[in-house]
Each structure stands twice: as C-alpha cells, then as structure tokens.
Amino acid sequence: KAGVTQTPRYLIKTRGQQVTLSCSPISGHRSVSWYQQTPGQGLQFLFEYFSETQRNKGNFPGRFSGRQFSNSRSEMNVSTLELGDSALYLCASTTRGGTNYGYTFGSGTRLTVV
Amino acid sequence: SQQGEEDPQALSIQEGENATMNCSYKTSINNLQWYRQNSGRGLVHLILIRSNEREKHSGRLRVTLDTSKKSSSLLITASRAADTASYFCATFPEAGAGSYQLTFGKGTKLSVIP
Numbered sequence: 003k004a005g006v007t008q009t010p011r012y013l014i015k016t017r018g019q020q021v022t023l024s025c026s027p028i029s030g031h032r033s034v035s036w037y038q039q040t041p042g043q044g045l046q047f048l049f050e051y052f053s054e055t056q057r058n059k060g061n062f063p064g065r066f067s068g069r070q071f072s073n074s075r076s077e078m079n080v081s082t083l084e085l086g087d088s089a090l091y092l093c094a095s096t097t098r099g100g101t102n103y104g105y106t107f108g109s110g111t112r113l114t115v116v
Numbered sequence: 117s118q119q120g121e122e123d124p125q126a127l128s129i130q131e132g133e134n135a136t137m138n139c140s141y142k143t144s145i146n147n148l149q150w151y152r153q154n155s156g157r158g159l160v161h162l163i164l165i166r167s168n169e170r171e172k173h174s175g176r177l178r179v180t181l182d183t184s185k186k187s188s189s190l191l192i193t194a195s196r197a198a199d200t201a202s203y204f205c206a207t208f209p210e211a212g213a214g215s216y217q218l219t220f221g222k223g224t225k226l227s228v229i230p
Contacts, residue, residue, distance in 0.1 A: 006158075035218065039156075045204065045220035058217045090156060094218075101208065104149050104161030105218060112156075 004028065008093050008108035015115050020081040023111045027074050027095030034076040035105065036068060039090040048091075051076055052098075080113075088115045121221050122205060128227040135192045137224040139205030140185075146208045148181055148188050149218070153202045162190075162203075167210070195228045202226070 007026040015021050027034050036048040047060040051070035068078040074095070080087055090112050094105040123138045141148070147166045151159040165172045165181045165188070172179045178191040192199055204223045209215040 033216065035216075037220075044222045047217050047219060050216045052216065058215055060217070092158060094159070101146055101211065102164075102166075104151075104164050105159075106161065107151075107158035109158045110156075 006093055006095050006106050006108035008091075008111050010111060011109065013111060013113045015083050015113065017083055017085060017115060019083050020079060021083060021113060022077055022079045023091055023093075023113075025076045025078075025093030025095075025108060027076070027093075028106055031095035031097055031106070032074050033096045033098060034070055034074060035094045035096075036076070036078050037092045037094065038062075039092060039110075040088075045092070048078065083115045085115050088113060122203070122224040124224060125222070126225045126227070128229065129195055131195060131197055131228055131230050133195055135195050135199070135226055135228070137190045137203050137205075137226070139188045139190070139221055141188075141205070141207045141221075142186065143207075144210045144213075145183070146210045148179075149206045149208065150177075150179060150188075150190050151204045151206060151220075153204065153223070155201075159204065192226075195226075197228050197230045200226060200228045 009024045033052045035050040038046045049068050050058045054070045065081045070076045090110045092110045094107045096105045149164045150162045153159045163174045165179050176193045181188045202223045202225050206218045206220045
C-alpha cells in the first residue's frame with residue numbers, strides 16, 4: 003500500500019511569508035502527527051490529529067497551526083515565517099494513535115526560510 | 117521537549133560487529149519504539165516494545181526494556197554498511213495520561229565501516 007505522502011518535498015520562502023504543508027496518511031490511518039526536525043533541537047512534536055480533532059499540541063507559537071480533513075489528510079500552516087523555522091517537517095500516521103503500532107513517516111518537507 | 121536521551125551520541129564500528137545503543141527516559145510509558153533515519157529523510161519504524169515486555173527480537177535487532185530504570189537498549193547484531201544511519205528511541209505515554217504524543221530522543225549516529 004502507498005506510504006505517507008508529503009508535499010512539497012522542498013520549499014524556499016522569505017521571512018514574513020506563510021507556508022502550507024500537506025500530508026496524506028496511509029489509507030485507514032486516522033491519527034496524523036507533525037514534527038519539526040532541526041540539528042539543534044532534534045525532533046520536536048508539533049501536533050497530533052485524530053478524526054479531525056487536535057488532541058495534542060507541542061510547545062510552539064501560535065504561528066504554527068494545522069488541521070485534518072474528513073479523509074484524514076492533514077495540513078500544517080506556518081505564518082509570518084522566521085529564519086528559525088527552517089527545518090525538516092515530518093508527518094507520521096498510525097492506525098489509532100501509537101498504543102500498539104508504530105508510526106509510518108513521510109519523507110518530509112524541507113523548508114528553507116531566507 | 118525531549119523525553120529520551122540516547123547514548124552514545126555517535127558510534128563507529130566495523131562491519132560484522134555488534135552495535136549497542138541505549139536510551140533513557142523520564143516519565144511512565146505505554147510503549148517505547150525505535151526508529152532509523154537515513155541522511156535527513158523520513159524515519160523508519162524498527163520495533164515497538166510494550167511496558168510489560170522486557171525483551172523483543174526482530175531479525176538482527178534485539179530490544180530490551182527496564183521500566184524500573186526507565187531505560188532501553190537496541191542491539192544490532194552482525195552490522196552491515198547499510199545499517200549506517202541515525203537511530204532514535206521514542207516513548208508513547210501511558211494510557212490515561214491524556215497524551216498521544218510520541219516523544220523522541222536526540223538519537224545515536226551509527227557509522228558502520230566496510
């Protein structure tokens with residue numbers, strides 16, 4: 003079956019702009035999580051969605067937001083981009099939320115803010 | 117915030133040798149998972165061990181879990197050059213914690229020299 007698909011793969015944006023990243027989970031997976039990965043901070047949890055509801059949010063400013071659609075596809079948005087938002091953004095899906103199954107990750111979106 | 121701390125941060129071994137990575141965590145967990153990441157791409161789920169399990173095997177992988185010490189280890193036997201990657205442990209919180217956040221450590225960078 004198809005894996006987790008993230009689009010776009012690469013993105014270059016200017017400070018102050020906004021960006022929307024997309025994630026299509028594995029068919030049947032209803033839980034989608036987002037992570038930011040940087041060399042300094044490692045993998046930082048952004049949010050988790052299950053059946054269109056955000057169940058958890060990480061310690062990120064309000065400029066970071068997300069949503070999940072009825073088909074489980076998810077988007078995350080970052081407004082007023084800062085240089086420090088340059089990172090690899092990873093999306094992961096699982097069946098119900100990690101209690102018995104591992105997560106399947108997408109290849110990520112590499113965002114560069116200039 | 118980081119839950120797990122891997123040790124060592126970097127490990128270099130010869131092909132055919134065994135590689136052991138350790139992970140410590142802070143809070144009570146439902147399960148602990150290990151992931152591999154090649155060169156800044158997406159993470160690949162390797163193995164999941166539940167809090168009531170002490171040891172688990174999958175192919176050349178052996179994972180142990182000691183909940184009293186809040187620690188886990190990943191052993192890769194007969195390593196191959198293709199095992200060169202970063203390895204992360206991740207913890208999923210215990211049921212009832214109201215959290216569905218998979219929290220990662222900073223990872224161990226493994227280099228297997230042919």
